[in-house]
Amino acid sequence: MIQQIMEPWRWQSLLAEWPKFASAFVTTLEIAVFALALALALGVVFGLMSTSHNRLIRIIARVYVEFFQNTPLAIQVFFVFYALPYAGVALSQVTIGILCVGTYTGAYMSEAVRAGIGSIPKGQFEAAQSQGFTYIQTMMLIILPQTIKIILPPMVNQMVNLVKNTSIVTMIAGGDLMYRANAFATNGTMSYGPSYLLCGFLYFLLCFPLTTWARRYEDRLKKRDIQTAEQLEKVEEGLA
Amino acid sequence: MTEAFNSVFTPDNLRYIMAGFVMTMKVAGISIVLSIIIGTVMGLIRNYDKFILKYITGFYIEVFRNTPNLLWVFVCFIAAPFPSAFQRVCCAYVLFTSAMMAEIVRGGLNAIPKGQFEAAASQGFTFLGTLWHIILPQCFRRIIPTMMSQVITVIKDTSFLAQVAVGELLFNTKDLMSKLYTYTGHSVTFGEMCLLFGFAAFLYFILNFTLSCIMRYYQRHQEKGQGVGQN
Numbered sequence: 001m002i003q004q005i006m007e008p009w010r011w012q013s014l015l016a017e018w019p020k021f022a023s024a025f026v027t028t029l030e031i032a033v034f035a036l037a038l039a040l041a042l043g044v045v046f047g048l049m050s051t052s053h054n055r056l057i058r059i060i061a062r063v064y065v066e067f068f069q070n071t072p073l074a075i076q077v078f079f080v081f082y083a084l085p086y087a088g089v090a091l092s093q094v095t096i097g098i099l100c101v102g103t104y105t106g107a108y109m110s111e112a113v114r115a116g117i118g119s120i121p122k123g124q125f126e127a128a129q130s131q132g133f134t135y136i137q138t139m140m141l142i143i144l145p146q147t148i149k150i151i152l153p154p155m156v157n158q159m160v161n162l163v164k165n166t167s168i169v170t171m172i173a174g175g176d177l178m179y180r181a182n183a184f185a186t187n188g189t190m191s192y193g194p195s196y197l198l199c200g201f202l203y204f205l206l207c208f209p210l211t212t213w214a215r216r217y218e219d220r221l222k223k224r225d226i227q228t229a230e231q232l233e234k235v236e237e238g239l240a
Numbered sequence: 241m242t243e244a245f246n247s248v249f250t251p252d253n254l255r256y257i258m259a260g261f262v263m264t265m266k267v268a269g270i271s272i273v274l275s276i277i278i279g280t281v282m283g284l285i286r287n288y289d290k291f292i293l294k295y296i297t298g299f300y301i302e303v304f305r306n307t308p309n310l311l312w313v314f315v316c317f318i319a320a321p322f323p324s325a326f327q328r329v330c331c332a333y334v335l336f337t338s339a340m341m342a343e344i345v346r347g348g349l350n351a352i353p354k355g356q357f358e359a360a361a362s363q364g365f366t367f368l369g370t371l372w373h374i375i376l377p378q379c380f381r382r383i384i385p386t387m388m389s390q391v392i393t394v395i396k397d398t399s400f401l402a403q404v405a406v407g408e409l410l411f412n413t414k415d416l417m418s419k420l421y422t423y424t425g426h427s428v429t430f431g432e433m434c435l436l437f438g439f440a441a442f443l444y445f446i447l448n449f450t451l452s453c454i455m456r457y458y459q460r461h462q463e464k465g466q467g468v469g470q471n
Contacts, residue, residue: 001315001318001319066449066452067445069392069448069452070392070396070444070445070448070449070452071396071441071444071445071448072396072397072398072399072410072444073396073399074396074399074400074402074410075399075410075413075437075440075441075444076441078402078410078413078414078437079433079437079441082414082417082433082437083430083433083434083437086428086429086430086433087430160305160306164306164307164308164309165308167308167310167311168310170310170403171400171402171403178308178310178311178314181311182314185314185318186318192314192315192318192319193319196311196314196315199311200303200307200311203306203307203308203311204303204306204307207305207306207307208302208306211302211305211306236386237385237459
């Protein structure tokens with residue numbers, strides 16, 4: 001591995017293929033962005049559902065979260081890729097990546113939303129109700145805006161996981177960054193050293209700013225005031 | 241449906257799937273135990289070393305935290321200096337997960353007030369004695385729930401091994417899928433696919449759900465016991 005990284009000609013052969021790597025990187029970004037949008041939407045919907053007063057709605061949200069948190073993403077992707085075509089549903093690899101990674105991360109996002117709502121004092125719901133706010137208004141105007149600042153760190157960490165998890169489409173030959181790097185690494189001259197190094201570096205480039213920002217933000221938040229620190233702790237406990 | 245069930249789950253096939261499940265648990269078990277030990281040591285170094293080791297572990301943690309696990313499976317499968325594929329992939333999970341564990345341990349250590357070190361020192365504890373008897377027990381009590389969710393993540397991530405042909409649960413399932421028509425004698429149907437993948441998902445689910453239930457029980461138990469030797 002180290003020896004390979006030291007050999008310039010291997011890097012040259014890698015550079016010769018840079019357009020392929022660039023388009024694979026774009027594919028990874030594409031999957032990540034759309035999956036994130038899906039995950040956020042599902043997260044808010046199921047997060048709200050899991051705090052509902054209706055037992056049936058709560059159970060539906062629970063089943064969604066437990067199923068996706070306790071089975072591997074790879075098996076979900078394989079099911080959609082290999083089994084669904086038999087039922088007449090054939091999707092492209094990128095679409096499968098977006099759908100599967102999105103719904104998978106959505107389960108984690110919804111847990112973050114649920115924990116965030118749980119950290120808001122009960123009195124606020126009652127106060128809002130006594131002022132004539134409807135349920136939707138209470139959530140949209142009062143509760144959710146307050147939870148955002150607290151659940152931002154766990155959400156950003158989930159975003160990082162989402163970016164890393166997009167590499168799963170490699171398993172169905174999805175043409176993402178990891179797939180391209182692996183194809184280059186296991187073909188021709190077997191230049192896996194430079195290939196994997198570049199691949200790791202590009203993922204690092206995407207994830208490092210997010211993790212660093214999340215940690216700094218969380219540290220700042222903890223120092224701000226006791227109430228925020230307590231809410232933060234409550235969210236962390238609820239998430240674990 | 242029963243017909244499909246019988247043709248998919250012949251005793252041989254079931255044995256094959258279960259062998260994969262055992263392999264999954266073996267890889268996950270070894271990786272989890274080793275990475276908790278290594279992760280704890282790294283977390284301690286990251287927090288309490290005043291010299292260069294602190295930066296080395298910090299660099300290690302950041303590198304592994306910000307790159308996909310699948311990448312390390314590929315890298316170790318090709319380049320790790322071990323003879324068997326099993327050892328090489330375990331190496332990948334240990335490398336990756338110990339960085340995660342180190343970060344979790346670091347979070348737990350940060351929550352412990354600094355004054356405890358001074359108090360322990362005034363009572364004649366050595367530095368290592370303080371860590372072992374005072375700091376780590378509190379730290380672990382705090383982080384066990386987070387660690388358990390990481391454990392579940394490791395179990396789920398062992399499914400990446402299907403990509404490098406180590407015979408774990410998902411690989412064996414996929415392998416069976418590709419040979420399915422030889423067992424059933426006709427072309428594969430959607431129902432049979434659902435049975436096969438459903439069973440594998442069920443096995444993962446049972447294992448992980450049990451762990452998360454234990455964790456939740458522990459958490460509730462801990463809440464009740466709060467105030468006794470806590471905070």
